Amino acid sequence: MFVQELEPVADSLGLSALVATLPLLTVLVLLGGVRMRAHLAGPIGLGVAAAVAWLAFGMPLGQTAASAAQGAAFGLFPILWIVVNALWVYRMTVRTRHFDVLRRSFGRLSDDPRVQALVIAFCFGALLEALAGFGAPVAISAVMLVALGFDPVRAAVVALVANTAPVAFGAMGTPVVTLAQVTGIPLDTVASVVGRQTPLLALVVPLLLVALVDGRRGLRETWLPATACGFAFAVAQFVASNYVSAQLADIAAALAGAGALVAVPQARRPAAEPVRAAVLTGARSEDLDHDDPRADVLRAYAPYALIVAVFSVAQIPPVKDVLAEATRTVDWPFLDVADPAGDPVGGNVFSLPLVATGGTLVLLAGCATAAILGVHARVAAREWAATVHELRYAILTVTSVLALAYVMNLSGQAATIGHFVADAGAGLAFLSPVLGWFGVAVSGSDTSANALFGALQVTAAEQSGLSPELLAAANSSGGVLGKMISPQNLTIACAAVGLTGKEGDLLRKVLPWSLGLLLLMCLIVVGQSTAALGWMLP
Template structure:
């Protein structure tokens, strides 16, 4: 492993070169994420071949395996999730769901802003991700009467706690695919970290919207929403379907807020009343607006059933594609000389979240096509197919970027670069647990994607954990949790927020406003993960 003069430090620094190229191209040269990933991929191949002694053929084969993993299952899930969300938009039902959110809060702008930014934004993060929650909820807050920059800051801060489980928990699935750690185990660890943020984010949002007055007058409803969201996020991540964590948590938090407001009357100053009049929708329209989310929860629940002799995961796993990567398997060896399982490609065809989302979308299309008011809410199989095509076109840049990042990850992992870096960093010993979330924060802050951050650093965290004697699952989970608060300062997210509130060029102002919250939450996570790695809070882990 010590490819550079027998020195671990030298080998690790050489392995860091592709990551340095990626960050320099992205932040200094200001190239697109795809171009930066492509440049880093070429660099990783050169380092692997010239520095680590990897044959060119194996390097290219590693890249090809990463490409297929990036497309299936990772981007399949993302495309299916966004298509599912777009079906609610093109049918007009999404507008009814938005009205449901606008109608709550008894006309109090601060409560509506909190529920829309946190709960509705969390739901959008669960289904769409990739900046959609920030863009949509920022525009909604402006329509309610919240000032432009305040709207942007509010939704940026709100788009933290749900990020690790965004787009049907694709960051978790990605980390599991790369490390071989069951994604359910990673999700359970994250479910013991990110809910801590969820407890306090609603209170912070009230402060952002109306300062101390908003916090003093409305803290009870914020506590209820945050507590229910956090408990649901913890429960779903470990005991239900981790892919649905944000869906369940967002709907539960919203429902808790609505029930709270039926029994508790907020004091609303005149300057904090919403500019949008509440609209009472017929029960039928509310039911049809919520139906897609009920369906997707039901389908994922059925796929996880273990009752008596009925074991749906086992039944669905029958349709699993698995093969040893031709020309690569047997050439990549573990330290004990056995063929590495990293060179085995596996795809669950039926149990894959992407497949379950496609089934859900087909059912939504069928139901919406059969209802009688199609003149007002049009839906047909043809419209559904056209929407799928548009979704593919919309995501073509993201597909290329994520696939290239996965190619980079596979080349670095299978050439030994990641192992060298992780082993070197593990010299920090137990202190590495404190530093672990920072890697995830950095990866997401730069790339704008918790998925990309896990693709870059999940295997590195796993290696460092093994070498330092720290639970690797804890560190891989910490990587994703750290990425949660890195999203807050991501240039991509800042640009989306600035554009959504019609203030292009205000990214620096937004960064100055939100950076302190990002760093404060990162510090909390660093301390939490460190304590979880010791006897002090190890009881929190599954």
């Protein structure tokens, strides 16, 4: 048995914590300073984490390798299993051109560019975040806005800022699933706390979007549709994450937000020509005038309806119990770790939810989608393989980062850093979202930031007397606000709208909004750590 030590380096907590940060510093410097690609920085960081675990923390090489293997296995299943199948569904809609049908359907909802920004960037972007994530919502939303006649820079800024509130539950809940796994906090608990933080952002972001599109006039004239959209989105995200399913949170929120938006009469009124002339300064795509048969429109919406239906059925107690019976729990080979108190850690055991996992449920919905869209089984299989190929670098990144996180957690590195950081005391509640924000800003992924800092947040919270659930959730909720300034997302946005090389200009436009919303989240978390807003927590 390997017993973790908190002060293995010169019997000093400070020196031990400094050495323990080397893997994180390596990844952050390679990503942010050297500008190395994440799929290369991740494995290098893993190598540093393994060296620190073995040489400084005394973890046997065999157990270090076993820890990394378990982290990589968790990255593949269920994390990447969710992402691959979700993106596969999206690819089939693109192949059959039903995605174009959906885009034209959105374009016909309103000719007001401020409302179009809400429908496409905020609501549909959230739906794309729920299914695909990893930059897809920003790229697709920006392209759709440019097709409607938006200036490329404005379209990119709107798409980036809109991609905030849904990120924590993106890719069928992948970030919160990862956070639950690395912290040992039940998924339902983590999701419920995050679901009491990010909905507050949803109340603000739609108002910010109409202001970005049309300044004070946009805010003055369309505040009611924006408020209705944000309020419905927030309520649906809160209800789904707390009482239904974390995997359905973004889908429910996106549909509720869009429904509330189009229900407001003001949103359906034709926009004044001065507004359109001021906002729509680009070239409008001619294919928007093409009329689609009603049957094609229904099929275009079918994949999302199927996913909602499959996940809803899976939450019915008897069905949920049957699905859970297929879950297998195994003692991970060559791994026998105890915490500093001598108690076995949860990482010694690996849970394999074969059916009761988001990826398998999305796969079932995807098979039904293929049948409805008329995709032959052979073609669907090729699209699935193409999806894996498209995600090959993301697969390497996620598996290596999760392997790094598991090595740091099981060797005791994360616990040592957490005990050291706990000296911040009450100030830790304010700094907690900042740590998540920084992690996402550098890595471009809320999933990666949760894997890197989730366990550290929990340890620090336990040592400082704060709620571990609150700070773990704050890591993810603060992280979503770093997405708009991450080099990965900036590059994706620029490439999508033809602004390659203008990432710096785009960063200067979105950075103030990222910092402002981060400050708001920090104040929310501080309030929730005290009696002022403590009543909000479950």
